[in-house]
Amino acid sequence: MTTSSDLEPGTLPPGTADLRAQVREFLAETPFTARADSWLTGADPAFSRLLGERGWIGMTLPREYGGHGRSPLERFVVIEELLAAGAPVGAHWIADRQTGPSILAHGTEEQKRRFLPAIARGECFFAIGMSEPDSGSDLASVRTRAERDGDGWRLRGTKVWTSGAHIAHAILVLARSAPASRNRHEGLGQFIVPLPDERVAIRPIRGLSGEHHFNEVVLDGVFVPDAMVLGRVGDGWRQVTAELAYERSGPERLLSTFMLVRLLHGRAGDRAARRAIGGLTARLWSLRQASLAVAGALARGETPELPAALVKDLGTRFEREVIEVAREHAGVEPDPGSPDPLARALAGAVVQAPGFTLRGGTNEILRGIVARGLGVR
Ligand SMILES: Cc1cc2nc3c(=O)[nH]c(=O)nc-3n(C[C@H](O)[C@H](O)[C@H](O)COP(=O)(O)OP(=O)(O)OC[C@H]3O[C@@H](n4cnc5c(N)ncnc54)[C@H](O)[C@@H]3O)c2cc1C
Structure with a gap:
């Protein structure tokens, strides 16, 4: 692990000044509603698609999967500008930030070809199915169960605070695939559930302003074929x-x-x-x-x-x-x-x-x- 004392000062590589200028120019000529906390509250699928056309989503994904093969520091510059402007990046944020890289790291070839190009185009949004009513900080205590059924798994449980599930095309669910042993980090898996699905109820949880950004997600025996398991069942904690x-x-x-x-x-x-x-x-x-x-x-x-x-x-x-x-x-x-x-x-x-x-x-x-x-x- 890197400790605070040995973290090297960050420097941006040459060429990022041009990239920054391009993003600023795009933002100056593109109409959008600016808002604080836009990465969570500013969902605008049309704006996401425009960013996808510019190559500013899935920037670090390889070209063979529809990404742009750029460095994390180039992505840093782009998202810094988008956030500074309060641009509506909420729709694709989770897919771009974490689900895309997770699928790249752990996904099958089929999963990479199905999801990554669509993520990079700004046409596939993901939700994070980690937290539950009694499992937030202590995430290993999740009670959503994944039970073996034929050549797949049935998921039963409730997720909560699920940002953007109501506009997402899929949710990545953390579930317990084997009873908790003494090591609670074992026996967990991650499952991709395309949305909407009749066995997944997505209910709004409204914020203080009455706006709808997150949800309760109830999984009522939704079937996940083996082809939609992310990585290895049992390895969910590491992932x-x-x-x-x-x-x-x-x-x-x-x-x-x-x-x-x-x-x-x-x-x-x-x-x-x-x-x-x-x-x-x-x-x-x-x-x-x-x-x-x-x-x-x-x-x-x-x-x-x-x-x-x-x-x-x-x-x-x-x-x-x-x-x-x-x-x-x-x-x-x-x-x-x-x-x-x-x-x-x-x-x-x-x-x-x-x-x-x-x-x-x-x-x-x-x-x-x-x-x-x-x-x-
Ligand atoms: C705006 C927003 C969006 C979110 N979006 C998502 C999402 O999309 N998907 C998702 O899965 N989750 C999401 N979450 C849930 C978020 O990850 C959890 O709220 C967070 O992990 C805390 O869990 P909890 O709410 O259950 O609180 P708890 O874990 O119950 O914690 C309650 C309090 O106890 C403290 N506490 C708990 N354990 C310890 C400890 N060991 N030591 C010291 N203090 C402790 C906490 O710091 C906190 O102050 C979202 C939350 C918010 C606020």
Whole structure:
């Protein structure tokens, strides 16, 4: 494992400045509704397809599977620009960030040919079926069962907080395929369930604003043929842990409220406001350098578990502090219907903020990872 002290500073390779300029140009000439936390709340399938046409989804997937053979650092630049603009990337986000790479790593040839080109075109969206009503932080305690049935498996159980399941073309379900032994990490598997399916009920869970972004997903004996098992049944824990590394390490863990920082810059206000906004900007810069260093380590094939956990903990707390500074100094009330973009962005951010430090693993769990990595636990 890479420890925080040996993480090398991240640098972007030559050529990424051009790529960044292309993304900015695209964003300037393409109409879209900008919003805070757009990677979770901004689902626009037509926008996803436009990005797919530009080659900005599935960037790191190999060309033979419809991807673009580009480096993780080039992807970093593209998603940094999309997030900074509050672009509606939510529909394809999960497939691009983690399911595509997981299928590439563990999938069969047939699965790669079926899903990866469609993911890269921005036409195939995935949902993450990990959490359950009583299994979040303690993911190995999942109770969804996979029971052998002929040449496949029947899944029974309930998943919860399933972001985007209502627009997804498939969900990757973590389920227990053998009774829990003393080692609870054994006996788990990952199963691809194409959606919709009459044996999968997807019920909305509405957020504070009444918007529908996540769901309860009830699997009522849905059949998964062996051809749709991802990787090896029994190896689900190792696979899911690798998937979480993609889920936890990206710049979205500090940029969910970046829009507010930008809009605040236009209204620097009094001395106290300028000091607060300046402070945020300085911290954003150092967090961004740390995030880039994590991306660089991943690009070199390392597993920077400790630094990624650290950056996610610091980054998600920063995202919340941006909201506090905006509330204190912007001189506007959060209002989703306001003509003022700052009031609108603030309203969107305020209702999403409680989830920042929970999703993808809570900050307490991340600090446990850091403590273990430093040998103090
Ligand atoms: C916006 C949002 C989107 C999400 N999207 C998805 C999704 O698409 N798919 C999916 O599968 N899941 C999703 N989740 C679920 C998310 O992964 C879980 O909420 C998270 O892992 C925490 O699990 P929990 O909610 O069950 O809380 P719990 O695990 O019950 O934790 C409750 C509290 O106890 C603390 N705690 C628990 N264990 C420990 C410990 N060992 N040490 C110290 N403190 C501890 C936690 O930090 C937390 O504060 C989403 C969550 C949110 C908020």
